[in-house]
Amino acid sequence: MNQVPPTIHLDSGLEIGYRDPIARFGQSVELTGGTHFLLARNGRGKTTLLRTIARTLKPVAGNLRTEGFTQYLPEDLRFDPEITPGMLFRSLLPKDRLTQALDLAGRIELDVKKPYGRLSTGNRRKTNLIMAEFSVREDRGNILLLDEPFSGLDAFARQIFEEIWKDSAANVLRLVSCHPDYDSMEMPSALLIEGKTARHLNGGHQTWSELKSLLN
């Protein structure tokens, strides 16, 4: 299928923040399909950057461009406590992908009949992730902006999602903000916010242990 690949282009001089800039890009950044990690200490602007790219927040200065069907999954996204994941998937997902979504839910031990309000944090996260992952458009490039998708998620579910991410890397650009919990986690592409400066680091086998020393 001949389709435009997903891209995020952040111009040099882009400043993000709420009235006052929190971080600034000294050099332009171009991201394409695949998984990119967004790393920074608390309060340094990870969520702000994701919201700016999702266009629910205006940049303080500078420009950015995106190409692809965008979904921003806020960290605190929550659905009605009465609704079950099963009903949620039936309401939001295309019919032809529902079976796959329910199958994945089964594999990662998500009870689709339990009300959302009674699910654990991890299981709510699984529900949100399945909803977003199976809402991607197959006919065009996609941008998935995921804010702390791993918090509360068990290692088994996390591994399965990472496999899904690898399989769909060509068609989906994922920008994932996270605080990794093991040093050997590979991060070939990472956006770092250090102090008030943001930059892109691209290295074949760079890991969290190397990158975390750069965060201040």
Add this chain to the structure above:
Amino acid sequence: MRLFRLTFATILQRKAWVICAFAILVLPFVLPWISSSTEKPILEQPARILAAWNTLWITTMVWGLFTAAREGESNAKTGIGEYFQTTGLSATRQLFEIWLAVICFITPMAVATALICQFGAGPADPAERSMWWVMNLQYVSLFLMVVAPLLALATALASRFGGITGFATTLCITLYGLYGVGYLDNMVKIEENALIKSFLLFSPQYRFAGDLTQRFCLKSGPVPMDSYWTMLLYFAGILAVFAGLSRLCFRSKTTA
């Protein structure tokens, strides 16, 4: 229409609509038993009509406005609105889809009320019966024209100022439009007051729609068609104003 489907499924799952549907289907037949119609059977028909339409108004004012407000508030506060906004669903479209989901529950209740009025309290005479159809159609259309913008306003106000504000404000507007304006009108008739008169001029006269209950009970016949169209146009004007106001107030996410 993903947000519509989600909102519809959410309301369906909460099940409070079952109580409303039960009240609308059962109360018109139960309430006349505890009225004076047990002693005067001739009053049973008007009692049923009163019970049916009043139950619909109360249900809409309490459950309908509350549900609309709750959906508006949760859309803005839970991140759902922001998520949909990033997928390209504009705030206008979000407001419309939430409103559509709520009105999809209210409309069948209005139709059920009209059907109860037609078949459970309709006159035996075929000529009167056809007149009854016209009145029911007039009432349902005017009712929906009154209620539709109020539901949108409840959603919009709740998204910005919280659920209680959205619900209470629209409930007060409805009560004022149904009953308050009548009292003011009587006051002005007794004693001329330019201030109250001008206030009355800009008040929503929902009592024009509510008065149809009395027309049923008194068998006054349908509203003359020219008056009906004038009323419909008047309510369409209010709808346009409230729709604009709702869009101005509505927000899909809480400010950071």
